[in-house]
Amino acid sequence: MRAFALGDDTLALEAAAAVRSASQSVDRLRAHGAGGRGLSSGALDLLTRLGTADEHGLTIGELARAAGVSSRNVTGLVDTLERETLARRVQHPQDRRSVRVTITPAGRDWLDAFRAPTQRAMSAIFRGFTPDELAQFRHLCLRLVANQQQLEHYLGGGQQSVN
Template sequence: MKQVHNATEQPTRGLAQDADDCLFDPRIRTVLSEFTLGSDTLTLEAAAAIRAASHSVERLRSRGAQGRGLSSGALDILIRLGATTGEALSIGDLARSADVSSRNVTGLVDTLEREGLAERVPDPHDRRSVLTRITPAGRGWLDTFREPVQRAMAGVFQGFTPADLTQLRHLCLRVVENQQRLEHYLAQTEDVLR
């Protein structure tokens, strides 16, 4: 097996190429082969590769955000607030769009508010509700963060063609779609068994 090298010609830790010149992690393959008692490991290796790729992107994104004082979760909420045109959003709307709990978003908004990057404002249509919007300082923060993160992501996806990126996006979202379908099926099955 030949070792694979990244764009800077430093060895990529532990990866190899198979007979079809496709990357794989021999350590993961060995562990999964033992786990499956010698059965096919391809789907489990694919799941492990998705997890590893996700962690790699998240580590890079997190590193840039934490260098600026924000967790990746807070950054995600700030980006969502920044995508609005001055419109304030409810915690529930933010939670649904980020696919996390309202409780989680409340804590993230608390952090953004402490940093002066977001603010809570009264809901003009419901005096019992509070909305969240980005502040001018939050927009400025995003402006300074935008270019470095775009350069970093360009580095992570160096050598990928637009077709590669489109296919990668499509395949990852198919995994998400299948997972959602499976969860729906399992929830229905559990309901029937109760």
């Protein structure tokens, strides 16, 4: 790490590397569970978001902003979810020009079947952590995300562009 750093203070770089490694570990475990059930991690993320939405669902743009990806990317993932009958596109009840995506009963069943083994896997990966440590870890991760979002807003001039 010192070879990469501009000085002796490598703690932030080491922390960032640790966060990335931890995130990749959790993502690999999650993707393994989703892949074994026929979904990519991106499609799983969308299905999870749709599972928490109200009965009107979400627009492609809302899904893209929430996931931090382009609308084009979300459109492809929604195509996958529709092919698997886990989600469907519907016209917005008040605005016929607006298309929304909703989860289907099969999508809810899929999430229910995925939930228990995922919770067991997450419990295993966090084995040895106390409840207080997990709460603190969650808090620190959310602070990291908030800092990143503020920095992105500042660097982007306050505008976020999602295609």
